[in-house]
Amino acid sequence: MDLLPDLWRQDYWLPPGVTWRDMEQLADSDRPRPQDLLIALPLALGFIAVRYVFERFLAPPIGSCLGVKNRLQVAAAVSPHLESFYTQRSRQPTQSEIDSLMLWSGKTRRQIESWFRRRRNQDRPSQSKKFGEAAWRFFFYLTAFMVGLACLIDRPWFWDHRECWRQxxxxxxxxxHFWYYMLELGFYVSLLLRISVDIKRKSAKMFNYGTGWRKTCDSLFVVFTVVFLVTRLVIFPSKIIRTTLILSMEVFEPFAGYYLFNILLMVLQALHVFWAGLILRMVYKFLKGKLEKDERSDVESEAEDEEEDKGGEEPMDEGADCYWGKSKDTLNSKLSMLTTSCVLNNLTHHRSSFADRMRKAQ
Structure with a gap:
């Protein structure tokens, strides 16, 4: 219980010479208060509702105009035993588990592997769903950038950073500005509430899901690379960190909060450097024509499985038996040829040996 008073000690969070009493004297002003953070929760629920409407009614026609099409997937055959294992145990059974499933379901190893591959592909999100989520973030970030620029561009602290620390x-x-920050906070709270069901996608990838937009996607990648490198590696350390680390010291002396928040900003800058390295690696592959995926994105699970399905597979029962029958016939044919060749070689060898003995006897 004694930790809470110590946590809110004024020398932790306020510059020297400023007390909480000084802050309370402005309670009736437009200064933000801690309880204002509660506004973010209803805003987050509102963003979730707006997002549902956008992805349900607006994203599909936009995706159709961009040529977004869902891939045709072969559905897994009905198998209660395998479905029970898939939902309750594992989506990717081990070799020993496959052996048990062979005895349990009466199917061959190839049939079980094919069934799990198709079943996993059924659970993968469609192209239209991926596009809808990427489009939602794209339009929000674009709108937030334009609104934020309109709110700040005519303010004195936007150009003279020393004005940030006046008073x-x-x-x-x-x-x-208050509602801009609250809307931003509400948006990220909405992402946090949906983090378990969302697909990890970048906003610029919405053009990658459509057909005939490859050049547009490449152009956006170039723009993204330039903007990221300039803003994260040049503007952020030279303007933001310089303002909080150096210019702030012209107004007050260091305190605990000063060190804490500047350390967090430096950690973020280290992440910027790390991400920039990945992006430059992508640029190198892009220039060599070998760019296949976003280095910063998650590795999509079961991507290789879907590629294997594109090659076409035989039906679960008849196709596998037919495949084994063809393989058995081919193997028998090769064994027959090998046996015939061995017999002919032996006959030829005995014949030549008999002829040599006859010549020596004569």
Whole structure:
């Protein structure tokens, strides 16, 4: 219980010479309060509702215009035993588990492997769903960027960063800026609430799901690379970190919060450097014509399985037996040829040996 008062000690969070009493004197002003963070929860629920409407009614026609088409997938045959194992045990059975399933279901190893491959592909999200999620983030980030730029471009601290620390921390906040931050917070809370069901996709990939948009996707990749490298490796350290680390010291002396937040910003900068390395690696592959996937994205599970299905497979029962029959006939044919060849070689050898003995006897 004694930890809470210590956690909110004013020398941790406020510059020297400023107390919580000084902050309370501005309670009736436009200064934000801690309880304002509760507004983010209803905003997050509102974003989830708007997102559902967007992905349900707006994204499909946009995707159709861009040529987004779902792949045709072969459905797995009905098998209660395998379905029970798939849902309750594992989506990718081991070799020993496959041996047990062979006895349990009465199917061959090839049939079981093919069934699990197709069943996993059935659970993979469709191209239209991937496009809808990427399009939603694309339109939100584009809108947020335009609104944020409109709110800040005519403010003095946007151009002179020393203005950021004037009267700090006793600073009123304009209502437009307050709602901009709250909407941003509500959006990220909505992503947090849906993190377990969302597909990890970048916004620019929406053009990669359509047919005939490869050049547009490549162009967006070039733009993204330039913007990322300039903003994260040049503007962020030279403007943002310089402002919080150096210019702030012209107004107040260091305190615990100063070190904490600057360390967090430096950790973020280290991540920027790491991501920039991955992006430059992508650029190298892009220039060599070998770019196949986003290095920063998650490795899609079962991607190799889907590629194997494209080659075409025989039906679960008759196709496998037919395949084994053809393989058996081919093997018998080769064995027959090998046996015949061995017999002929032996006859030829005995014949030549008999002829040599006759010549020596004569």
């Amino acid at each position: 700090y921390p006793v600073q009123p906040m304009e209502r437009a």
